Amino acid sequence: MAVYPIALDASVFGWANDAKTTADVLDLFYAAGGDLISTAAHYAGGRSEVMIGSWLSRHEHRDRLVIATKVGRHPDALGLSARSLRRGVTDSLERLQLDRIDVLGLDGEDPSTPIEETLTAAAELQAQGRIGHLSASGFSAAGLREAVKVARRLEVPGVQLLLAEYNLLERRHYEEEVAPIALAADLGVLARIPLANGYLRGDFRSRHDRPASPMFQGALQYVNRRGSAVLGVLDEIGAEVGQHVGRVALAWLLTKPMVVAPVVRVPSARALADLLPGAALQLTPSQVERLDRVSEP
Template sequence: MSPEHTTPPRRQIGTTGIGVFPYGIDGSVFGWTAGFEAAIDVLDEFHGAGGTLISTADHYAGGRSEVMIGAWLARQPERERLVLATKIGRHPDTPGLSARSIRAAVDNSLERLRTGYLDLLSFDGDHPETPLEESLTAVADLMASGKVRHLAVSDFSGARLIEARAVAGSLGLPFPEAVFAEYNLMERGHFEAEIGPIARTQQLGVVARLPLASGYLRGDFRTRDDQPSSPMFAGAVRYIGRRGNKVLRTLETISHEVGQNIGRVAIAWVLSKPGISAVVIHAKDGPALLDVMPATELHLTRQQLARLDRVTD
């Protein structure tokens, strides 16, 4: 491994006992903006740089994301060194979080991913039509069979997360040990006011999604004339304006100070926050991945972090 790919230390995901390198891959681009060869290239570059956490969902590209990851995973001699996470609840063939849907969704994901177990299974969004007891009991059965190691949630409200932990505790069922949540310089309010405090109190691991705000914090979108190449990055357009420009200017100033590009600085800000285990990054090809993975573990000063905090309050 070359010096510019110096591997950062592992971080623990809550109380799971799973250690990961702080940069993970977000598989939502696979099968959509990234074809098979590009996906393999990204995963090879990621693994070669020391990456371990691969995050996807059963509904991404209708399941093609999992298929592509599975094709790559089948070539890897040491599956146990990787941390594989997938989300269920939104695939049209297995919607919701009923026991039947959960069992079928996990079996389908394992088949597509060509693996015998999932390190992290996430409930993808709240599905209140199914009692939490039913969903958590189904997960308990999957854990007993060895198909699932740990439970996580994604896009849960703070109240629903607390309820899930309470139901699990009262019935002796598996409880969420990690949270996948959107968190970046442009989207701070919900996480910092609601999810973050619960995660810290409950010792949950946090994996931050969209740390680059759909590509906006790479600096790719400066004016309304800068149109995204894919609908996947359309969310970046809403940040164009006075506030967004101030954030980009501050990032650029700090990037010159530290000698790293603004995307890396934006990610370093997320990773500086208490309780953040990792970020998961969109990358449509190898160069896009290497553009944001830091050359070394990037630590911003207190003053630099404070300036980013102020400009995005």
Template sequence: MARHVLQGARRVEDAAATRMPRHDAHEAIDSNAVSGPIAVPRREPLGDTGFEIHPLALGGSGLGRALGDGDGDAILDRFVALGGNLITAIGDDADGGSERLIGSWMHERGTRDRVHVITEVGRDPQRPGLSPAAIAASVDASLTRLATDRIDLLCFHGEDPDTPLEESLGAVDALVRSGKVLALGASHFSPERLIEARVLAANGLPRFRAITTPYNLMQRRGFEGATELVAHAQALPVLPSSALANGFLAGGIRRRTDASRDAHGARRTAHLGRRGSRVLRALDEVAAAHRATPATVAIAWLLARPTVAAPVASVSRPEQVDALLAASSLRLQRSELVELDRASA
């Protein structure tokens, strides 16, 4: 059945490519369309979650670990002051440090009703997997750390082969009914599993309303193809995690000596090489034409993808927030998008 649905999704994609181009940020790039810039709206609905977002999500993962609390608060202050309202506490921060920092900031600033928070279940070392008990306990722990009564978007991180998906979805159904969770998302799910989830949702269980996945100019193959087709067919908004490839696409890492000698530095230097240099050169050229930064251009490229709703990017200093949010108003020419596509192919 999965093969037939994927084939159907491909037909939907092919049909969409033949339509007249839409004048928004999420139109498909059609070489036969009229040339011109693509404008990104300031706020738009996140699928059918029921809330509107600025099309850039701030990655909170690592804020509490890599920065002092004051620096983390300053980054969050800057993000909200410039119009951002979507904050994630997902990624490699399994100890909940980012949730505690975000929760403390929301409590002290009184900003809970101004932002939407994303967190995840499935990776907690004390409560691994997606069993109903693990989900319920993980959600309660996250609510405590976030100092809030609700999670706007809860993501299942990874598939759990030991728990039937209907049991996991049933556990979330109870959480949605209680008001602890407003919407459900999926992270690192295969196309086949996303299709299975949609079938179960047709029988009354909660359905995925967004997906998060690693996706950027340096990491394209894992998403483009079957997963992208399913996301398109199911109208699932995509939140690309690691939108700047662990900071590599910001352009500050050109040699191995530029990076820190730790795990984060190793992830950034992993992209060095011919392809990485080619992508950075293309980013430099486009950035120079717009008097922008490479990071801004890298985010704008993602926002031009058909299914992307809000890239997720992290920063280490408050002033870096400006460059990320600037991507929502950067107008890239189609020729520039094509050049970035070619460089990163």
């Protein structure tokens, strides 16, 4: 998937970000060349999709954008049954004011529904032109392997993209369990929470630093010896390349095989502007190795 190296996480739209802040972030993202906007049907009860849809309706160049949303957790369309999938897609299309979702995400496994039913329904929606690619988020390694195997058996497109939590402080699960499957099945990966809830931006260096929104509360778990060591090396490399530590953390992710783009969530357009140069930052092999070593699980 050829997209701008940084994607936009819309989970804060309609919750931490009001309508004006959301529009400002989207305007800046688009102006910078960004294209992939990632949301979900249940974010802020659907308000995230509504805000994106309102912004899209005023935008003349919709075709340059890649709109990704996830279904399966909205109360009106819970789970991944064929019925829920069809209802979820219909409702998301209405909120987004679109006739096609570029990337439809399966938002977590549904033990009550055979994956065969989910993938068959998704293939039908693809054939109808209502969705493009299929992604998976929150799947276990076993569930993901089964989805890949079943798609091959059914001869349907299946999952082509993963949303997986991956950053300098959360490496073990992705690298040991998810990455081997992605590599074997040639799946693209969008790295979720790439800045560890803001910790890797350098926003939280002590327990006295408090997030402006509860959405970034998780950063405080990294205020410890390991987190400080990682920030220390980010500070050193940031000084060497003349870049903010958050940009260095994003550039590290972009050196990893299968990673299409980190998906950043930001509280403001200003915070987004601070991160976007990370898309073009090239780290040396030595700098990557230093970050690998200090962040080793």
